[in-house]
Amino acid sequence: xxxxxxxxxxxxxxxxxxxxxxxxxxxxxxxxxxxxxxxxxxxxxxxxxxxxxxxxxxxxxxxxxxxxxxxxxxxxxxxxxxxxxxxxxxxxxxxxxxxxxxxxxxxxxxxxxxxxxxxxxxxxxxxxxxxxxxxxxxxxxxxxxxxxxxxxxxxxxxxxxxxxxxxxxxxxxxxxxxxxxxxxxxxxxxxxxxxxxxxxxxxxxxxxxxxxxxxxxxxxxxxxxxxxxxxxxxxxxxxxxxxxxxxxxxxxxxxxxxxxxxxxxxxxxxxxxxxxxxxxxxxxxxxxxxxxxxxxxxxxxxxxxxxxxxxxxxxxxxxxxxxxxxxxxxxxxxxxxxxxxxxxxxxxxxxxxxxxxxxxxxxxxxxxxxxxxxxxxxxxxxxxxxxxxxxxxxxxxxxxxxxxxxxxxxxxxxxxxxxxxxxxxxxxxxxxxxxxxxxxxxxxxxxxxxxxxxxxxxxxxxxxxxxxxxxxxxxxxxxxxxxxxxxxxxxxxxxxx
Amino acid sequence: xxxxxxxxxxxxxxxxxxxxxxxxxxxxxxxxxxxxxxxxxxxxxxxxxxxxxxxxxxxxxxxxxxxxxxxxxxxxxxxxxxxxxxxxxxxxxxxxxxxxxxxxxxxxxxxxxxxxxxxxxxxxxxxxxxxxx
Numbered sequence: 001x002x003x004x005x006x007x008x009x010x011x012x013x014x015x016x017x018x019x020x021x022x023x024x025x026x027x028x029x030x031x032x033x034x035x036x037x038x039x040x041x042x043x044x045x046x047x048x049x050x051x052x053x054x055x056x057x058x059x060x061x062x063x064x065x066x067x068x069x070x071x072x073x074x075x076x077x078x079x080x081x082x083x084x085x086x087x088x089x090x091x092x093x094x095x096x097x098x099x100x101x102x103x104x105x106x107x108x109x110x111x112x113x114x115x116x117x118x119x120x121x122x123x124x125x126x127x128x129x130x131x132x133x134x135x136x137x138x139x140x141x142x143x144x145x146x147x148x149x150x151x152x153x154x155x156x157x158x159x160x161x162x163x164x165x166x167x168x169x170x171x172x173x174x175x176x177x178x179x180x181x182x183x184x185x186x187x188x189x190x191x192x193x194x195x196x197x198x199x200x201x202x203x204x205x206x207x208x209x210x211x212x213x214x215x216x217x218x219x220x221x222x223x224x225x226x227x228x229x230x231x232x233x234x235x236x237x238x239x240x241x242x243x244x245x246x247x248x249x250x251x252x253x254x255x256x257x258x259x260x261x262x263x264x265x266x267x268x269x270x271x272x273x274x275x276x277x278x279x280x281x282x283x284x285x286x287x288x289x290x291x292x293x294x295x296x297x298x299x300x301x302x303x304x305x306x307x308x309x310x311x312x313x314x315x316x317x318x319x320x321x322x323x324x325x326x327x328x329x330x331x332x333x334x335x336x337x338x339x340x341x342x343x344x345x346x347x348x349x350x351x352x353x354x355x356x357x358x359x360x361x362x363x364x365x366x367x368x369x370x371x372x373x374x375x376x377x378x379x380x381x382x383x384x385x386x387x388x389x390x391x392x393x394x395x396x397x398x399x400x401x402x403x404x405x406x407x408x409x410x411x412x413x414x415x416x417x418x419x420x421x422x423x424x425x426x427x428x429x430x431x432x433x434x435x436x437x438x439x440x441x442x443x444x445x446x447x448x449x450x451x452x453x454x455x456x457x458x459x460x461x462x463x464x465x466x467x468x469x470x471x472x473x474x475x476x477x478x479x480x481x482x483x484x485x486x487x488x489x490x491x492x493x494x495x496x497x
Numbered sequence: 498x499x500x501x502x503x504x505x506x507x508x509x510x511x512x513x514x515x516x517x518x519x520x521x522x523x524x525x526x527x528x529x530x531x532x533x534x535x536x537x538x539x540x541x542x543x544x545x546x547x548x549x550x551x552x553x554x555x556x557x558x559x560x561x562x563x564x565x566x567x568x569x570x571x572x573x574x575x576x577x578x579x580x581x582x583x584x585x586x587x588x589x590x591x592x593x594x595x596x597x598x599x600x601x602x603x604x605x606x607x608x609x610x611x612x613x614x615x616x617x618x619x620x621x622x623x624x625x626x627x628x629x630x
Contacts (some may be wrong), residue, residue: 008572141596145596145599152607160623166603166607171538174545181549181586184586363617
């Protein structure tokens with residue numbers, strides 16, 4: 001049983017997705033429990049895989065017993081295992097937290113919604129676990145297609161936003177596919193480990209350079225790396241709250257995982273940082289991305305839209321950190337994948353609760369919320385402090401590694417951008433806090449002021465939020481363990497530096 | 498000049514796919530009608546399918562089914578890889594075609610929803626309607 005965790009991780013939610021679609025016609029009440037069951041199996045498998053990886057370092061799972069490079073192999077090391085756990089935990093928590101709001105919003109479409117939800121998580125987990133470059137493309141598109149569907153189920157403007165996401169997402173996936181095509185021409189293989197073994201003799205080749213650039217551009221489009229971010233703010237703002245708190249923490253982070261996987265495993269650090277001299281320009285690009293994300297977040301109307309621009313600058317952190325080309329930067333980037341997923345989940349869950357009660361995501365909807373929804377606002381505060389980078393929340397530690405990586409590489413533009421964006425985040429978070437602290441002024445129409453009644457979101461929406469908020473602090477406190485036991489082995493086994 | 502021409506004719510499959518891709522990209526960027534954009538997107542995807550299919554081809558080779566390959570006669574004859582085209586890129590493209598068809602389906606479904614709501618498929622008119630609100 002435990003030997004088959006890598007397969008169960010993906011096949012159980014895949015099959016359950018189909019079962020849910022059928023249950024949507026037969027008995028809608030069963031959709032939610034089946035979805036929870038499917039994601040719980042994934043979570044148990046992911047945790048089991050992580051435990052095994054900590055002992056054995058690398059797990060190789062041959063699907064159908066075919067040996068790589070002919071068959072598709074799942075190859076799990078510390079990097080996948082960490083991201084797998086993050087993805088399955090966030091997806092399951094979000095599923096539990098949004099039950100009520102989903103039920104009210106989608107009623108007769110419940111089957112379709114949970115089917116897409118579970119299939120999307122299948123795609124994300126598959127991307128992370130697979131060791132085959134073409135298999136990754138197919139799962140990338142499964143994630144994207146379900147994402148388009150889920151986002152289109154949002155408010156009035158959602159279909160147009162989703163269609164624009166679809167154009168750009170398709171271009172991104174096509175570029176990735178083209179890059180894999182060139183790799184296949186040069187090496188004759190699609191298995192990542194096999195390609196990595198063949199590549200060293202071909203490092204001078206222009207075909208490999210082309211493949212690398214095409215893959216990177218494709219992934220940057222998919223992860224909304226500035227200036228390719230234009231699809232993200234609209235798509236994530238107009239999606240339903242339950243959808244934005246699924247896609248916002250996970251999709252961009254999984255794409256960053258794929259980028260790091262290609263940089264370190266397929267093309268190897270030697271090629272990425274020494275043979276190519278792209279490191280400087282990419283870090284500058286991410287510097288510009290962080291600045292622009294921060295400024296656009298300041299200018300954004302509505303707090304949910306503001307949060308989407310925060311994601312754009314966070315993507316800049318991780319891309320920049322990974323491309324700095326030193327150990328601290330890479331540690332920061334990998335740590336930030338986990339931390340940022342949790343922080344964004346926390347903020348978007350809080351935003352979801354606010355939207356559920358206030359039916360809007362503008363700044364004026366926040367007025368007086370500290371009295372009305374104290375627990376939700378507390379969760380939001382913790383998430384906000386983490387995104388600013390206040391110790392002991394986890395955001396501080398990954399930012400610390402990123403900063404020291406930037407200083408070590410002598411890249412002060414990147415360091416300045418990190419500090420600038422932290423300061424802007426202070427303004428963003430405290431603008432929300434300030435608006436929420438003061439009750440809505442009712443003097444305009446001559447009414448006298450009345451304190452809003454306590455109207456917290458239901459317990460099963462608040463409890464997961466507070467759990468994630470507590471998790472931010474706990475992960476922060478255990479950062480040392482996380483770095484020495486999981487991230488150091490990644491950098492060592494890939495013989496990075 | 499003759500170098501350029503021979504460079505183009507020797508790699509004509511790459512040139513064709515790049516040109517097709519650019520036509521698709523142009524339609525996606527420059528066209529105003531949603532259906533035209535979606536067609537452009539499909540041309541873009543198909544160009545990459547063409548690229549993959551063309552790299553599996555070999556001059557003077559045949560389809561990868563072993564002639565008289567059954568029983569003892571098949572086992573005794575030696576199979577020359579040069580005689581057969583590479584089937585793997587074609588098989589990969591079966592998957593990619595499925596992906597591109599489903600993307601097209603989702604895109605058209607979104608187009609129908611937009612048409613139901615705004616009664617037009619011109620993007621500028623939809624945006625103008627959105628700004629009015």
